[in-house]
Amino acid sequence: MGATVTPPPKKVNRTGFEILSYKGAKTTLCAGCGHNSISERIVECFFELGVPPWNVAKFSGIGCSSKSPAYFLGLSHGFNSVHGRMPSVATGAMLANRTMLGIGVTGDGDTASIGLGQFMHLLRRNLPMIYIIEDNGVYGLTKGQFSATADLGSKLKTGVINDLPPFDCCALALRCGATFVARSFSGDKKQLQTIIKTAIAHNGLSVIDVISPCTTFNDHEGSTKSYSYMKEHEEMLHDLDFVPFYEEIAVDIPAGEVMDVEMHDGSKLRIRKLGHDFNPTNKFEALVALDEAGKKGEVLTGVLYVATGQPNFMEMLNMEEAPLATLPESKIRPPKEALDQMMEELR
Numbered sequence: 001m002g003a004t005v006t007p008p009p010k011k012v013n014r015t016g017f018e019i020l021s022y023k024g025a026k027t028t029l030c031a032g033c034g035h036n037s038i039s040e041r042i043v044e045c046f047f048e049l050g051v052p053p054w055n056v057a058k059f060s061g062i063g064c065s066s067k068s069p070a071y072f073l074g075l076s077h078g079f080n081s082v083h084g085r086m087p088s089v090a091t092g093a094m095l096a097n098r099t100m101l102g103i104g105v106t107g108d109g110d111t112a113s114i115g116l117g118q119f120m121h122l123l124r125r126n127l128p129m130i131y132i133i134e135d136n137g138v139y140g141l142t143k144g145q146f147s148a149t150a151d152l153g154s155k156l157k158t159g160v161i162n163d164l165p166p167f168d169c170c171a172l173a174l175r176c177g178a179t180f181v182a183r184s185f186s187g188d189k190k191q192l193q194t195i196i197k198t199a200i201a202h203n204g205l206s207v208i209d210v211i212s213p214c215t216t217f218n219d220h221e222g223s224t225k226s227y228s229y230m231k232e233h234e235e236m237l238h239d240l241d242f243v244p245f246y247e248e249i250a251v252d253i254p255a256g257e258v259m260d261v262e263m264h265d266g267s268k269l270r271i272r273k274l275g276h277d278f279n280p281t282n283k284f285e286a287l288v289a290l291d292e293a294g295k296k297g298e299v300l301t302g303v304l305y306v307a308t309g310q311p312n313f314m315e316m317l318n319m320e321e322a323p324l325a326t327l328p329e330s331k332i333r334p335p336k337e338a339l340d341q342m343m344e345e346l347r
C-alpha cells in the first residue's frame, strides 16, 4: 500500500470561508479587459477582510462593466438594473435594509453619460455604499463609441478624434458631496486593493474611478485610456496601506512621512508621501491637483479625498437599524387614533 498523502489545509479567512465563497461565474468579457482585473480585486478584498458574502448587495446598470457583478461574490444579493439607473435602485435597496454592505459597479457611459443625473443625486446623499466606475472612455458593449469621460484629443481606432472636454467623475464626486473619492488603475493590484478595502470600511459614499482599458476598442496608440498610456502617464499621489481594525501592526515610522486616517470601524488608511505634498482630507487641494494633472495629460491615482465622521443618508433620515421587512406592524402602521385624527382634520 502506498503512503496516504494529506492535502494541504485550505486557506480560510477570519470568518472561516475559503476564497471560493467569494468568486462568481466565469467571465464572458474579452481577454485582457481591465474590468476582469477589478473583479479579481473585489474577490480578494472581501475574502481578506472576511466579509460574509450574504451581507453584500451588488448593483449595476448596463454595459460590459455592469455585467461584472456576475463574476464576483456569487453568494451575495444582486440587482442588474436599467442603463444609468443603478443609483436610484441602490438607494431604495439600501434604505430598505441598511445592514447590507452595498457595492455598485458601473461604466463611464452608465455613470457620466446616460446616468449623470442619477449619479449626482447619489453624491449629494452620501449613501453608504461603494461605487466603482470601470472607466475605459468608451461604450464597450455597443462597440466602442466615445463616452463623456473620453479625453479631449483622444483617438478612436477608426481615427475619429474626440473634440469635447471630458467629465472628470472624481472632480464631480468631490464637488457634489462624496466622502471618499479615489482614482486607480486596473493594472495596479496593490493600490486598487488598498482603496477597495478602505471603501469597505468607510461609512459613507465611496467613489472609485478605475481606469480600466478596453482591449477591443480603446487600447491603441492615440487613446488616453490604454495600458501603455497609463504606464507612461500615471502619477501616484502617495503609497497606500490598509490596516484592518482586527490586525494592528506596530511599525516604527519616522514622523512626518506617514499619515494615518482612522476609519469608522477602527481600521486605518496609512498614507506614505511620495513626491507630492498632498493632504487627502482637504477637498480643495484635491480639486486643484486634478486640474493641474489634467492640464499636463497626467492621470493622478490614489486617495484624493477622505472625510470620516460625516452623517450618512440613513443617519440623516434617522432610519431604523433593522431591515424594514422585519419591522412589526406596530412600527410601520400608524395607530388607529392617529388615523382617526387625520380623518377628522380632513373633514
Ligand SMILES: Cc1ncc(C[n+]2csc(CCOP(=O)(O)OP(=O)(O)O)c2C)c(N)n1
Residues within 6 Å of the ligand: 062, 063, 064, 065, 066, 083, 106, 107, 108, 109, 110, 111, 114, 134, 136, 138, 139, 140, 141, 142, 147
Ligand atoms: C436606455 C438605454 N440606452 C442605450 C442602451 C445601449 N447601451 C448599452 S450599454 C451602453 C454603454 C455602455 O458603456 P459603459 O457604461 O461605459 O460600459 P462598458 O461597456 O464600456 O464597460 C449603451 C449606450 C441601453 N442598453 N439602454
Ligand code: SF4
Residues within 6 Å of the ligand: 028, 029, 030, 032, 033, 034, 035, 064, 065, 136, 140, 141, 213, 214, 215, 216, 217
Ligand atoms: S468590449 Fe471592451 S469593455 Fe467590453 S469586455 Fe471587451 S474589452 Fe472589456
Ligand SMILES: [Mg+2]
Residues within 6 Å of the ligand: 063, 107, 108, 109, 134, 135, 136, 137, 138, 139, 140, 147
Ligand atoms: Mg465604458
